Amino acid sequence: MKILLISPRLPHAHAYSGMQMVYQRMARLIARGHQVSLACFIDEQNDRPFLDTLHSGLHRVEILRTPFVNGCLPAVFTDGRYSSASSFFRYQSEAMRKIVGRMVLEEGVDVAIAEFTAMGQFFHHNPHLPAVRRIISCHDSPTLGSRKLIDMLEPSLIWGKQWLEYRHMRMMEFRLYHGVDRVLTLTNEERLALLEEDPTVRITAVSPGLRSEMFVPMPEIEKEHAIIITGRFSSDQSHLGATWFLRNVWPVVRRRDPQVKLYLVGRDPSSTMNHLAHRDDRVVVTGTVEDLRPYLAKSKLYVCPVLSGSGVRGKILEAMAMELPVVSTLVGSEGIAFEQGQNGFLADSPRMMSDMICHLLHDEPLRTKLGQNARKTIESNFTWDHSLDLLESVLRDVTAKRSYHIVA
DSSP states (O other): OEEEEEESSOOOTTOOHHHHHHHHHHHHHHHTTOEEEEEEEEOTTTTGGGGGGSOTTOSEEEEEEOOHHHHHHHHHHSTTOBOGGGTTGGGOOHHHHHHHHHHHHHHTOSEEEEESGGGGGGTTTOTTOOSOEEEEEOSSOHHHHHHHHHHHSOSSHHHHHHHHHHHHHHHHHHHHHTTSSEEEESSHHHHHHHHHHOTTSOEEEOOOOOOTTTSOOOTTSOOOSEEEEESOTTBHHHHHHHHHIIIIIHHHHHHHOTTOEEEEESSOOOHHHHHHHHTOTTEEEEESOSOSHHHHHTOSEEEEOOOSOOSOOHHHHHHHHTTOOEEEOTTTTTTSOOOBTTTBEEOOSHHHHHHHHHHHHTOHHHHHHHHHHHHHHHHHHOOHHHHHHHHHHHHHHHHTTOOSOOOO
């Protein structure tokens, strides 16, 4: 089958979380004999060094520089963060519309897959695009993320602004979904939530895999008395979760355990995060790192304080695969079979989260048990063979012109 992937960033072997999922999906489709081409934007600062590591089996690659507005919009209007309201606007590119159309025509593509919802705009009313089967893999629904933010707010002018944003996002997102043959989600919870918004959309849940041979325990690295939070902090959900943790949970943890250290690892930390870290010498903000694994390996536990968004958090899967105990919010654990006290802990209140963190920091046998069970959860539920079997089934259905709902 001839497949075109459209990605917002360069999917390379050293990427993490969402882009690592895209890379693995691409590489494994190639390994199964499919002819895969790639059209993507490139982040000059973070992705250019990895350009030479693109998968050698790709049939054709077209790369564009990220649109100018993608760089200037967040810096000017959102303190360096990408809000859900800007997620479609910042990737608008007439050049990419032309490239997608040209690749479909010249390569005789059977199906085109837009990785992340915003990339689906290159299917919508694209005059350069010939007839082709179209799939959007949403990864994380902007509409559902906006709706969860509404649930967190009390009635106010800010609530009203968020509600208007939610309605705007819903209109844009579902307009794209109605124009494609299938929508993919990473979890069945996200699939059902989208169907609550609009039951007429054709949606299939395809759970991701994890490259468990890459994320393994590293006993040669000595543990520090530290906890770790990772993410792309320019996104609303990562920024909101990290600042909530710094303001509500971290002061309690630090007061109860004066020796503990906090690592905030990931690209685009905001000025708010840097300001809070500057006031506390036990908070380390790293920015972009070439290899995330040593930071995970030297930490005693992983915290996911995400309060909004949807889909599977690849960053939690990476930590669990490295046998790192996880303390997460309920939202952050979506799509993962958490058993309280067996393979992780779930907590939504600052008090409960701080209690669990402090307890785990000083209970090595419990950390060991949780870490080992977490690794088993990943090996049992997040294999790429199973994920690709589901994806290939969807591809066969779509190219066979079937259009009914399939429950994964």
